[in-house]
Amino acid sequence: MPDHPYLAAPDHNFWRRSVTDCPPHLVDPVGEFRACISHNTKVATAGSCFAQHIARRLRGSGYNYYVTEPGHPILPEEIRARNNYGMFSARYGNIYTARQLLQLFQRAYGEFIPIEDVWREEDDVVLDPFRPTVQPGGFVSELEMRLDRAQHFHAVRSMFEAMDVLVFTLGLTECWVSSADGAVFPICPGVSGGNFHPARHAFYNQTVEDVVSDMTEFLRLLARVNPSARVIITVSPVPLAATARPDQHVLTATTYSKSVLRVAADILATRFAHVTYFPSYEVITGAFSRGAYYAEDLRNVRETGVSHVMSLFMKHATLAPEFASTQTSQSDSSSVRLAPGSAMSMAELIEVECDEAALDRR
Secondary structure: OOOOOHHHOOOEEEEHHHHHOHHHHHHOOOOOOOOOOOOOOOEEEEEEEHHHHHHHHHHHHHOOOOOOOOOOOOOOHEEEEEOOOOOOOOOOOOOOOOHHHHHHHHHOOOOOOOOOOEEEEEEOOOEEEOOOOOOOOEOOOHHHHHHHHHHHHHHHHHHHHHHOEEEEEEOOEEEEEEEOOOOOOOOOOOOOOOOOOOOEEEEOOOOOOHHHHHHHHHHHHHHHHOOOOEEEEOOOOOOOOOOOOOOHHHHHHHHHHHHHHHHHHHHHHHHHOOEOOOOHHHHHHHHOOOOEEEOOOOOOOHHHHHHHHHHHHHHHHHHOOHHHHHHHHHOOOOHHHHOOOOOHHHOOOOOOOOHHHHHHHH
16 A cells, blocks of 8 residues: 555644534544643733633632732722733733734833824713723823823733743734824724724734734744743634625624734744634634534634633643543533524523624624
């Protein structure tokens, strides 16, 4: 029999063996992944709304979910949560793009001061343009906003300098930038605050080269303050709520965005030894689930899908594989086989804060 490389390849290299013939809840597309998280590892999170699921599961699993901006201890946990403390490691809200992450670092260290850095909604309502939704109702004055921002930047610097691992979820390529200095807003001005002006605000859709360049610069800056920090990159499986491209359907715009992010993540993980890609995107969007990981809106991710992602994360990224196997066996594996429109309801979703959802509100 002729010899060729595929004869000795492992089962996970073959679609039939590792996808078609595998029970959905046991599909494991992670591949090689160096375990790097112990119970003492300081794990920080940032990124799109899907990253909140990772933060929540880490916090509830006994691992050291590292939060440097937890809110005042005198406040009840419910109040702190309502004011977006603990949603991520610091109160920066959703960071959808690589450029947002890079500029967060630059702003926290005083290396970039955007020109448009305050939104005055009313006499007693002031918003931070780069965190427009973290303070419900806004700040009562510009002074309060700036004092809060200074405290926030201190927390961000502490996070970058002391964390052991950053889990960053890339969410979007589409973004709105200041025409004056290129500052990237988390959402289009005018949607959740501020006033949109076509002369001041420009739409930009990042390319693979943009994402790789921005992340490479971020990694360089991070190494300057924390040489031992490691980074785990994921790609959000949540489709775009809306696209600003008039020539594109939101479905094709989503395909472009996620494709760019996935390719960029692979390049970064290949190029840098301390960067690893975790395939949460593939777990949720994979055909093997037959759409059962998405809610009826075909956008929000059901808790069953999050459980599958996190059981694999615990199995491969942590030093506790026994936890992962337990979670897998207890994660309602039979529900993975249900088709869209089944008895699973929106009530079974875990609510996360997603600024992008506001794009579709009138």
